[in-house]
Amino acid sequence: MTTHPDVVTICSELIAIDTSNYGSRGGNGELDAARYVVGLLRAAGYDPELIVSEPNRANVVMRVAGTDRTQPGLLVHGHLDVVPAEPGGWTVAPFEGRVADGYVWGRGASDMKDMVAMMLATLRRWAARGVAPRRDVVFAFVADEEEDGALGAEWLVRHRPELFDGVAAAIGEAGGQAVPVEAPDGTVRRFYPVAVAERGSLHLRVRASGTAGHGSRPNPDNPVAHLVTGLARLTEHRWPLTLTPPVRRLLDLTTQALGLDADLSSAEGIEAVLDRIGPLREVVEPALRPSTAVTVLDAGYKYNVVPGEAHAEIDVRSLPGGEAEQLATIDRLLGPAFTRSFLSYRPAIATRWDTPWFDAMAAAVRRHDPDAVVVPYCMAGGTDAKPFAELGIAGFGFSPLGLDPDGRTPAGMHGVDERVPVAALVQGLELLDEFLRTV
Ligand SMILES: [Zn+2]
Numbered sequence: 084m085t086t087h088p089d090v091v092t093i094c095s096e097l098i099a100i101d102t103s104n105y106g107s108r109g110g111n112g113e114l115d116a117a118r119y120v121v122g123l124l125r126a127a128g129y130d131p132e133l134i135v136s137e138p139n140r141a142n143v144v145m146r147v148a149g150t151d152r153t154q155p156g157l158l159v160h161g162h163l164d165v166v167p168a169e170p171g172g173w174t175v176a177p178f179e180g181r182v183a184d185g186y187v188w189g190r191g192a193s194d195m196k197d198m199v200a201m202m203l204a205t206l207r208r209w210a211a212r213g214v215a216p217r218r219d220v221v222f223a224f225v226a227d228e229e230e231d232g233a234l235g236a237e238w239l240v241r242h243r244p245e246l247f248d249g250v251a252a253a254i255g256e257a258g259g260q261a262v263p264v265e266a267p268d269g270t271v272r273r274f275y276p277v278a279v280a281e282r283g284s285l286h287l288r289v290r291a292s293g294t295a296g297h298g299s300r301p302n303p304d305n306p307v308a309h310l311v312t313g314l315a316r317l318t319e320h321r322w323p324l325t326l327t328p329p330v331r332r333l334l335d336l337t338t339q340a341l342g343l344d345a346d347l348s349s350a351e352g353i354e355a356v357l358d359r360i361g362p363l364r365e366v367v368e369p370a371l372r373p374s375t376a377v378t379v380l381d382a383g384y385k386y387n388v389v390p391g392e393a394h395a396e397i398d399v400r401s402l403p404g405g406e407a408e409q410l411a412t413i414d415r416l417l418g419p420a421f422t423r424s425f426l427s428y429r430p431a432i433a434t435r436w437d438t439p440w441f442d443a444m445a446a447a448v449r450r451h452d453p454d455a456v457v458v459p460y461c462m463a464g465g466t467d468a469k470p471f472a473e474l475g476i477a478g479f480g481f482s483p484l485g486l487d488p489d490g491r492t493p494a495g496m497h498g499v500d501e502r503v504p505v506a507a508l509v510q511g512l513e514l515l516d517e518f519l520r521t522v
Contacts, residue, residue, distance in 0.1 A: 090512045091187060091505055093123070094200035095180035097163075098189035104164040104229040112139030113163040113226040113235075120163070120224050123203055127210040134243065136226060136234040143224040144239065144246050147209065147216060154218035155251035157522060158476060160467055161199040162228030162235060162256075165191040172499045185491050186502040193493035195256045197503045197511070198482040199224060205516045216520045221250055228467050231427065236467035240474055252440045252477040256466050259448060259483030259514075260493065260507075261455070264361040266341040273455055274337065275448050276366050277441065278480025280329045280461035281468060282373070283401035283431035287413070289313075289423045291393045298387035307382045309420040310393040314377050316416045317397070322372040324350040327403050329459040330370050332436060337363060340456045369463030373409050374400045396426065403433035403461070429469050433461070434477035440522070444481050447518035451485060451510060483518070485510020 100116045117133055120143045124131040131145040141163075149156070168177035168190040175181045175188040182188070187197070202222055209215065223246075227235035239246060258277040265271050291313060293306030326334070326347070334356060338345040343359055346352030353371065357364045375397055382393030401409050414421070435441070436459035445457035460480075468478025484493065487504035495501035 090200050090204035090508055091182060093203050094187045094192065094196055094503070094508060095182050095189075097180075097196040097200060098187070098191050099178060099180035101178045102164045102191070103167040104227060105167055106230045110167070112141070114139045114141040116163040117141035117143050117224065117226075120199075120203065124206060127207045129206065129210065134239065136238040140226045140234040142226050142235055142239060144221065144243070145206075146219060146221045146246070147206070149216050149218040149220065151217055152219060156219035156221055156247075156249045157519070158221045158223060158247060158250045158253035158471065159202055159519060160223040160225055160236065160253060160255040160471065161195050161202055161482070162225050162467065163199065164227055164229050164235075165194065165196070166229050166497050168499075168501075174500050177501070182505065185487065185489065185505050187505060187508065188500065188502045190501055192495075192501045192503040194496045194501070195482060197484070197493070197508055198256065201482075201508065201512045201515045204512050205519060208516060209520075214520060217522065219249060220519055221247060225467060232467050232470050237470040240470045244474055247471070247474050247476065250474070250476055252479065253468060253471050254444070254479050254481040255468055256480055256482050257462065258460070258480035259444065261452070261484075261486055262363050262366065264337075264341060264363050267359070268342065272340050273452060274340070274363055275452075275455050275457045276333070276363075276460040277436075277444055277457060278462045278468075278478075279436050279441065279459040280327065280370075280403050280433035281431060281465050281478070282370065282461065282463055283403075283406060284427065284429045284465045285399040285401060285406065285410075286426040287397040287399055287423050288426050289395050289397060289417060289421050291420045292422070293391065293393075293420060294389070295391035296389045298389055302389065305389050306391065306393040306420065307389070309418065310380075310382055310395060313417040313421055314395055316418075317375055317413060318377060320375075320412070320416055322374060324353060324371050325373075325402055325405065326353070327370070327433070327461060329433065329436065329461050330367065333367060333458045333460050336456060336458045337367075366460050370402070370461035373402050373405055375413065400463070401431050403431040406430050429465060432469055432472045432478060434479070438477075440477065440479060443518065443522040444479065447514055448483060450517070451514050483511050483514045484508065485514060
């Protein structure tokens with residue numbers, strides 16, 4: 084470890100600590116990375132707390148007192164774990180942490196050791212310059228986000244809620260990064276989506292019951308047949324397009340900024356907009372509908388025996404407030420032979436964009452990119468914002484990066500050759516530092 088590492092070095096050194104999260108199949112855990120974080124912070128004069136949830140699984144939490152302690156606090160959270168990487172197919176070894184060609188390369192470079200490095204560099208800068216933020220800022224470096232947070236954010240919420248006393252809002256992954264879109268007149272507008280909502284993750288195990296018997300005497304109450312026909316009905320179902328408030332706002336601002344004629348009152352009109360917003364489509368489309376995907380089948384034990392029951396698992400993603408209706412539809416489609424239970428139940432979350440929190444994020448982005456169009460959005464998947472929301476903390480996806488003057492962009496999240504542009508990281512630090520100090 085260098086004595087005074089900058090944000091790029093910190094990001095590279097974090098990548099070189101392999102924190103692959105294999106879920107129940109083990110992995111290295113985050114303890115070494117958490118110790119690295121503690122080391123950097125202690126060297127800067129802070130007193131962070133290392134919180135071990137299970138052997139080798141670790142979190143680091145630290146509160147920096149604000150100058151105005153009557154203000155509600157802000158949480159900034161980043162996860163220390165990463166998804167595993169198969170080195171085959173990578174140009175650069177995924178856990179080397181190489182800095183080359185204007186990028187920091189490696190697993191975690193954009194999800195989200197870049198943000199963790201910016202958080203650390205911000206803290207070290209505050210210590211060196213003797214500055215304090217306006218309000219209390221709690222920094223949480225957490226374990227286990229890439230599984231379900233049970234040993235990270237959720238564990239802290241269950242066992243150490245007092246760490247977040249007085250905290251009203253949080254920022255974490257993912258948002259605050261430029262998405263360029265070409266308008267019909269040929270100009271390029273830069274959109275910065277900031278997440279104000281997340282679809283819910285409900286993982287179902289379903290059981291179809293029926294009458295067991297000999298395979299040579301088929302009966303109409305065969306649970307395997309109930310299972311496949313029920314799942315077929317579910318799979319063929321087209322979930323209706325639903326404009327939740329943040330998505331409506333996102334589409335309004337986007338069509339305005341691009342000068343698009345749009346009819347947002349019909350599904351066809353919205354589909355037509357999707358074709359004209361380039362890469363922003365990926366931000367909008369998954370939040371337009373709830374979804375279901377059958378992921379596990381489990382039925383029968385011998386070819387000449389009709390079993391008494393058959394099972395499947397379904398990955399259900401819900402829109403904010405839509406859980407009850409979606410589950411009722413699933414029950415209707417599956418039919419009366421089915422019962423269900425939850426493997427996990429994390430309903431969707433949503434907060435508001437017409438708040439000083441969101442305004443402060445937008446202002447911070449515009450100070451660095453005056454042409455920025457900052458828009459709220461609903462994330463398709465889930466993050467640690469969900470467990471923190473259980474404490475009443477409004478979650479925003481805001482892990483800002485700057486622009487690379489040569490057009491490099493972050494890439495390879497959960498894929499090969501994950502990387503983050505050095506210039507984006509260096510500017511992102513300025514943006515994050517300024518936002519956290521002044522919000
Ligand atoms: Zn992540």
